[in-house]
Amino acid sequence: xxxxxxxxxxxxxxxxxxxxxxxxxxxxxxxxxxxxxxxxxxxxxxxxxxxxxxxxxxxxxxxxxxxxxxxxxxxxxxxxxxxxxxxxxxxxxxxxxxxxxxxxxxxxxxxxxxxxxxxxxxxxxxxxxxxxxxxxxxxxxxxxxxxxxxxxxxxxxxxxxxxxxxxxxxx
Amino acid sequence: xxxxxxxxxxxxxxxxxxxxxxxxxxxxxxxxxxxxxxxxxxxxxxxxxxxxxxxxxxxxxxxxxxxxxxxxxxxxxxxxxxxxxxxxxxxxxxxxxxxx
Numbered sequence: 431x432x433x434x435x436x437x438x439x440x441x442x443x444x445x446x447x448x449x450x451x452x453x454x455x456x457x458x459x460x461x462x463x464x465x466x467x468x469x470x471x472x473x474x475x476x477x478x479x480x481x482x483x484x485x486x487x488x489x490x491x492x493x494x495x496x497x498x499x500x501x502x503x504x505x506x507x508x509x510x511x512x513x514x515x516x517x518x519x520x521x522x523x524x525x526x527x528x529x530x531x532x533x534x535x536x537x538x539x540x541x542x543x544x545x546x547x548x549x550x551x552x553x554x555x556x557x558x559x560x561x562x563x564x565x566x567x568x569x570x571x572x573x574x575x576x577x578x579x580x581x582x583x584x585x586x587x588x589x590x591x592x593x594x595x596x597x598x599x600x601x
Numbered sequence: 602x603x604x605x606x607x608x609x610x611x612x613x614x615x616x617x618x619x620x621x622x623x624x625x626x627x628x629x630x631x632x633x634x635x636x637x638x639x640x641x642x643x644x645x646x647x648x649x650x651x652x653x654x655x656x657x658x659x660x661x662x663x664x665x666x667x668x669x670x671x672x673x674x675x676x677x678x679x680x681x682x683x684x685x686x687x688x689x690x691x692x693x694x695x696x697x698x699x700x701x
Contacts (some may be wrong), residue, residue: 484660529620556655560651
């Protein structure tokens with residue numbers, strides 16, 4: 431057992447467990463906190479994959495900005511306690527389990543029995559090279575400049591849309 | 602060296618968790634958080650293949666996924682505020698005026 435395997439198991443267990451806890455907690459604030467834990471564990475997995483910049487952005491943008499927005503809205507609205515749909519409609523439990531098993535089985539089938547690509551792991555020096563800020567910045571501002579502009583426009587329209595939707599009165 | 606399948610199975614498990622979350626929860630904000638979980642499992646797959654194939658396109662793609670997730674969160678939560686102002690509920694089953 432190398433340190434890499436131990437760290438991977440640790441982060442994977444935290445990620446998987448916090449995901450399950452996220453969908454089973456009644457209190458939405460607890461759900462949001464477990465989702466933040468999940469994002470932090472994912473950032474650790476990204477570090478194991480030598481994607482340093484993505485790991486940092488994951489913490490800053492997802493665990494920081496987006497989840498603060500979620501927590502703010504939960505605390506602003508204070509929704510009344512959720513009546514579990516599993517209690518009002520017990521049949522749905524079996525439907526959810528069935529769909530979950532089906533989706534998971536499909537993904538596992540794809541992963542293990544369908545290999546169009548012969549993946550030969552790239553060497554570590556190359557993997558570290560592609561994850562640096564320098565390399566990703568160069569790629570974004572040269573090869574992917576038009577998609578970046580489109581993404582910026584999307585964010586602008588989302589900002590305007592959020593302002594219009596959250597206004598007190600519609601004209 | 603961890604095999605590529607380990608990362609993919611973790612990603613598949615998180616995606617399934619998100620799907621089940623969308624099915625069993627009725628709080629609209631928690632539905633949103635389940636969708637974020639699914640987006641993140643897709644991100645994990647992107648990073649895995651970017652790393653294992655030695656191609657940075659996968660890592661660049663994550664920025665666009667994050668942009669869309671941020672835009673979705675901003676607009677969606679604004680819709681939820683407007684909804685709560687009109688109906689005083691966040692239960693997705695009670696919001697059915699467009700259903701017939």
